Amino acid sequence: MANRPNWDLFRALSRRVLRDGVPLVLTEDVRTLLLHTAREVAIRDAELALSTEEGALALMRETGRRITDGSNRLTDALHVMWQHQRAGDYNSARQLMRDVLAVEVVPYYRELAQGQLDDMSDEP
Template identity: 45%
Template sequence: MPEYEFWNQIWELNHRVADLGEPLALTDETRALLRDTAAEVAIAPEEAASALQGDVSAAALLKEIAKRIRVGSRRLSRALIEARKHEEAGDRDAARAPLLALLDVEVVPLYREQAQIQLDALDEP
C-alpha cells in the first residue's frame, strides 16, 4: 500500500523542480523517496537504481513518478464516474467497460486494485 505522505512529497518535489526550476538535490533522503515511490508506481527497481545515479536521470525519474500518480488518478476518477453513471442507469455491462479499459492501460498497482474492487462489486448481487 502506498504511503500517501510520500506521494505528497513527490508532488511537492516535482513542483519545485519542474515548475519552479529548482535543482534536484540528490540527498540520501531524496534517493530513498524516489526509489521507494518508484516501486509503488510500477517502475522496476533496476530502472530506478540506474536513474538515481545522476541528477538529470533522477529528475526524469521524479517526473515519471509524478506523471504516473497524476495521470493514473485522473484516469481512475473518470472510469469510476462513468461506471457509476452506467450502474445507476441499471446497465452493469456498460458500467464494466470503463473499468476494464482502465485495467488495460493502468500500471499503478493501487489504481488497478481500486478499479478491480469496483469491478468485483458490480458482480455482487
C-alpha cells in the first residue's frame, strides 16, 4: 500500500486562502505544493491552472473537494461495510467497496477501497 499522503500543508494553505481570505501568493513553494497535491488527487493540467490567480484558486478548491469528498465517501462506506460484515452479509459489504471504486478518483482512496475488497473474507 502506498504511503498515506500528508495533506496538512495544503489544508492549512487552503483554509487561510479560501476561508480566511488571505491572498494567494504563488511563490515557488506554494506552486510546488499545489502541483504535488493536485497530482495526488488525480488532477490533470494543474500547471495550466496556475497560470492565473483564478485558475490557482479553482485548482485549490477542486483539490480540497476531492480530498474531502473522497475521505467522506470512503469513511461512510467503511462504516456501513463493517455493519454488513458483522451481520454476515459479505456480498453487500463487497458491493459498497465496488461502489466507491466506481466513482472515486483519488488514487490513495481507491487503493484503500481496493485493499478492503481484496482482504474481505466470508468469515467473521
